[in-house]
Amino acid sequence: MRQRQSIASRIPLFLLTGLLVLGVGCANLAPITEFADISAQSAAYTDLVTQYVQFPERQKRFQPSSQHALLDQMTRDRAAQRERLLLRQALIEEYMDALGQLAADEPVKYDKELDALGKAVAANKFAGEKDAAAFGSVSKILFRAVADDWRQGKLRELITESNAPFQDVVGALKLIVDQGFAGDTANEEIAIRNHYQAIILSSKDKAGIAALEEWKDTRLAEVRVRRQAITDYSEVLSQIASGHQKLYDNRADLGNKDLLQLMSRYAKELRKRFETLKNL
């Protein structure tokens, strides 16, 4: 009995010593998780890659049959790039997902398991109920502090190691979106104008011309929707890259209040863009 009381009375001291040795508190990095989660979701938007691959096939509607063999070859070339493009998007998604998990509280919370352990110890008479409860409380705090410190170290290491290749991969995807996918929409508009304008100029039927003008406008409106998606996705990539750069710049103090507020703003902006993108 005396022994038990002695253990129980020493527990606060153990706890204090443990926390002092660790020199850490559990940081709530929820805004980083929030930023990473929405980044992962937005990066996974694959419609633009599909449209890029299908572009030559869409062009056949407007171009003379003499150009079709060339467009078929282009379809094959683009189909061969499809997997590599999707892998780039999938990697950004996976990376941000891992970053979000490392920033999240959940992986380092062992409260439920430690409660069960404390109960098992008491139930099997290895300790009295009072000691078991104290053991549970102390172990929860210590385990969490140790795991949290380790987790933050890993998170810092990940951000430090990955920033350069991450900026490169995201930057490359943005370049493809801004110049490649947007270039397609510019070419698509020209093809639509060429196709309909030639028929309109050759026609003398006023009603027919009016109908053709309408068709042309409908087709051009479809391209405008695609262009908007490209603009939004490009902005999504900019936000992801910029947010990650901020994490890198502040990696020594990821729990910094200003940084966390900034991450919340990035997450909010990304969510807004992603919602627009999904609804297009």
Added chain:
Amino acid sequence: MKLTSEEAFELSRRFRELSVELGNFRFSNWKELSAAQRRTMEDWEWSLLNASSDMITTAVGIVLDETEISFQALQESTNKAKRAIRTLKTVRKVIKVATVAVGLAAAIISKDPGAIAKNAKALIDVATEEDT
């Protein structure tokens, strides 16, 4: 000489501009041009436009090649992060195993064969269960 992605995108733009210029000329002079002239010009326009699109395909391929090393480096970092997450999950499993092991230890001390068998099975189950 190898083309860079920047040069390929620039070429794509130039081809597009040429195609547009030709198209503008064709439509502005529609009545003055003969049908054959229009057809020839139209063929050039499509060829230039497709050269522009083709150059986009080339440029995209170059961008993908140019960033292959960074892609692999990021993949490696991502795998390392996943291993770290697995480690955190393993800790959870270790505590679960310890919880069941306490029951087994008590059963062994009390020399209760039924309880030993039950707790041993529980220990195997928790040790072999999938990570959540």
